[in-house]
Amino acid sequence: MAVTHPAGASKREIEVLVMLGARLSNADIAGRLHISVRTVENHVSSLLRKYGVADRRALGELAVQVQAGAPVPGRLTGLPSALTTFVGRSAEREHLMETLRGARLVTVVGPGGMGKTRLAGQIAGAAGPSFPGGGAFVDLVPARGGYVAQAVATALGVSERPQQSLEDAVVERLGESRSLLVLDNCEHVIDVVAPFAERVLAACPRTHILATSRERLGVRGERAVPLGPLPLESDAERLFIDRATAADPGFGADPVVVAKLCARLDGMPLAIELAAARSATLGENGLLAALDDQLRLVAGGRGVDSRHRSLRAVIGWSHDLLDGEEQALFRRLAVFAGAFDLAAVAGVSPAGSSRGAVADVLGRLADKSLVSVHRRGGTARWRLLQTVRAFAIEQLDVSGERPKIQDRHLRWAADVATELETRLDGNEWYEEFDGVADDLRAALAVAPEGPGELPHRLARALAHLAYSRRFLMESLGHYRTAAEQAPAPGEAAADLYAASAVTHAIGDGQRSFDLLLASAQRGRAAGDRRATAIALSQAVTAARRLSSTAVPHVRLRGLLDEAASAAGGSSDTVVVARLAEAAAWAATSDRYEADPALAEIAVKAARATGDPVLISAALDVVATADLVAGRPAEVRRVTDERLSLLRAMSRHDPHAGPEIVDTYRMAHLAALGVGDLPAALSIGGRTMDDDLAGNSYQSAALLITPLVLSGRFDEALRMAGTAWDGWLRAGRPLIRSMMPPMAAVALVHGLRGNGEGHALWRSRAIEVIGELPPHSTFVTMVDARLALHAGRVEDAAALVRQTYNSIRSWSPPYSQAVGAELAVVAKLPDAPDLLSAAERHESAWAAACTARARGRLYGDTAALTAAVAGWEHIGARFERASTLLLLPDRAAEGRRDLDALGVEVPAQRV
Secondary structure, X not given: OOOOOOOOOOHHHHHHHHHHHOOXXXXXXXXXXXXXXXHHHHHHHHHHHHOOOOOHHHHHHHHHHHHOOOOOOOOEEOOOOOOOXXXXXXXHHHHHHHHHHHOOEEEEEOOOOOOHHHHHHHHHHHHHHHOOOOEEEEEOOOOOHHHHHHHHHHHHOOOOEOOEOHHHHHHHHHOOOOEEEEEEOOHHHHHHHHHHHHHXXXXXXXXXXXXXXXXXXXXXXXXXXXXXXXXXXXXXXHHHHHHHHHHOOOOOOOHHHHHHHHHHOOOOHHHXXXXXXXXXXXXXXXXXXXXXXXXXXXXXXXXXOHHHHHHHHHHHHHHHOOOHHHHHHHHHHHHOOOOXXXXXXHHOOOOOOOHHHHHHHHHHHHHOOOOEEEEEOOEEEEEOOHHXXXXXXXXXXXXXXXXXXXXXHHHHHHHHHHHHHOOOOOOOHHHHHHHHHHHHHHHHHOOOOOOOHHHHHHHHHHHHHHHHOOOHHHHHHHHHHHHHOOOOHHHHHHXXXXXXXXXXXHOOHHHHHHHHHHHHHHHHHOOXXXXXXXXXXXXXXXXXXXXXXXXXXXXXXXXXHHHHHHHOOOOOHHHHHHHHHHHHHOOOOOOOOOOHHHHHXXXXXXXXXXXXXXXXXXXXXXXXXXXXXXXXXXXXXXXXXXXXHHHHOOOOOOOOHHHHHHHHHHHHHHHHHOOOHHHHHHHHHHHHHOOOOOXXXXXXXXXXXXXXXXOOHHHHHHHHHHHHHHHHHOOOOOOHHHHHHHHHHHHHHHHOOOHXXXXXXXXXXXXXXXXXXXXXXXXXXXXXXXXHHHOOOOOHHHHHHHHOOOOOOOOXXXXXXXXXHHHHHOOOOXXXXXXXXXXXXXXXXXXXXXXHHHHHHHOXXXXXXHHHHHHHHHOOHHHHHHHHOXXXXXXXXXXXXXXXXXXXXXXXXX
8 A cells, every 4th residue: 555644744643544544433543553542632633733624534535645645735734714705916926926935934014904814825825735844824813922832833733742842843843844834913922923933944944934914023034025905996996896795795886986985995905894894784875974984083093004094993983883782792802812612702791691692793793894703614713803803902991891801701711721621531622722722821811910719720720731732831831820829828839749740741850849849838838748748759859860950968868857747657648658759769879879678668658559650650769779780671670560550641640741751761771771672662662652752853863773773774864864853953952862873873874884974973972962971872882883893903902991981871781792792803811701791781682792702702603693593583683694794604694684784794704
């Protein structure tokens, strides 16, 4: 079956798409792909966004194209659906299309009501086929300054991952593909949009941005295209007649009168549409007279452009023609930042208002073009255009009702958010949250400061929803806001405790530690000894588990004593478990060690709680103790148990997030530590599929090392480009876990005789950690392995010493095994002793390597044959082929296999 990857979709998303085409349920897909139902739901939601379709059925239709091998072009998600015809602007369209082909940032500039959004939608739809990477049309009207990245990420279907900001996720999604991003209505968030656009343009060299704004963004390379009114005696009149006919199919007017009307309205499209909507009731002559009267009222206004005055006049005139019921609803709608449904309108209406009555008035406002309606998948949503909303806000202020309506809006938002929380395990909350998120944020932003039940409930629920939506930094901000607005110190303590879990999942250890201390302080203020003891215990644990935190040991001991004092001998199983876990971590002054006996006590206490999160955390203490003691097989056993606990952890619980992320990381390293390459690949794949831990350049990097060690060189090289580009786009952070995969790529190039590629990737392996440390690293292993492959022994003694100068990590078994074999080939006098030391490692990879070294040292064919079997068992193709060269009767097979891998056999080895 031919499968074409639609632009922007991952390999796993394509697998999900194909199964949707087979009409499989989420549960069936999860079972076949060995992933969680939650992960399938996320893939489905992502596909809906990326391809701009309404439901699973439409995705199934796309799957038919994919299965048939037909190309599925990249789609622009979020393109506004037009319910009316587009009139005029042919010259502007042609000019904009040409400008967008030559410039990467084009801004359509003009005052409100000029039709910038409609024109941008036309251009985006027409230009779409030229951008196979797809993209998105992003309406920034409802976005506040801090949520521009959220708006773009929502449209693109991406979210944050640990140690990856939302902007990084957006940049990674756009990547190198030729994509189009339309940023509509930028003026009110221009200070945020401008640097965001600069970042995208710099990091994504083939992405183009089309923006609309009342002013230029002021970004280097920007091409501003002014948009003026529709030309009179042509497009302006055509628009009026089109809209008037839509309102009254029997409309027929004197062209001279229509021309005068359009002239009075300065050719402004929005003003013309509003006036035309009234033509059915007033007729063109009545319209003309009414407009003349209204324009005289605003003619004396100062500081306002004449065109703005004419637009304001027609909006005011349209408003004045409304009856009292319509005017009341119109001004209430001003509180909505984005689109709203009928339930939302009912929520801000007076008590006792029936939905039927509200729907009737809303329909009348839509008929008069003061409210626009959008339908998708049978669901209707309404909104006020930005210019119209500004007028509605003025009317709300004049009425004196604004505080009352905002309070209703706040209550509606809190109720919606808390109701959505109850449905996080279902399939529909994700889309519903995206539809109301801007209004939930807006309601919280204008809520009264200080403690309050409604703002606290909204902030806490919004924090939880944002976490589940994987807007991690936003979630953190809302939890902190919830703490500030908590009605009581105990509630604030819980909010800060949740905030610390989010920062832990993000990987910000110091902030997690500080928030836990703040939570403990609020717990004391509330007289809650349990909460205080747990928060202080967790602070000790966080300081030791997160490498980004540096807290003196004496302070940790003091905090542990405070926690024990607060607990007061409590028999609460959670308190006991958290205290035991902290005690095991704080027992020694070495931050990378844990007390083995206390670790076992911690596990026993955690098991008594039955909480998989607490059990996993305690098992990590045991694994650390085993790592220090040099027992990789035990580390592997413990991390396997942690993996088994993941099924029982809620993906919506912030406290589970750190354990989910850490479990995948440690299980992957544990599999590498015992040389189980198939398991390392499997765990890396699971990490990529996980909606919290995966789908970032770091999770892609996890796969590179086991791919190289397995001899799957071409796959590793493809993955390397993704990982490196992602690291660059993330701002080049120093990350230790990125060094082994970069060094592994250097190994591939070195084995293939590409000296330039080897030097480049070796330097990158050092760049991602800042400098090469004095102890052995995976770079050392690569240097030794290349020397061994080429038979270069002149510097063997120094290189071998370096391979044995190791610290506690997963890589020493590899370095020392290769070092021992290099010592044998170089005939170093201590080669037998070095080999015996390397054979003590509990690693299948090291065992096969040292068996080969022993075969070389003693001419032992049985040992070489055992090495071949060892390599076959773990799927190490290159090492197997290299070993076959040492067996005369199988050397030809080895040469063929190396040739298939693109590896040249050095002359001295033939």
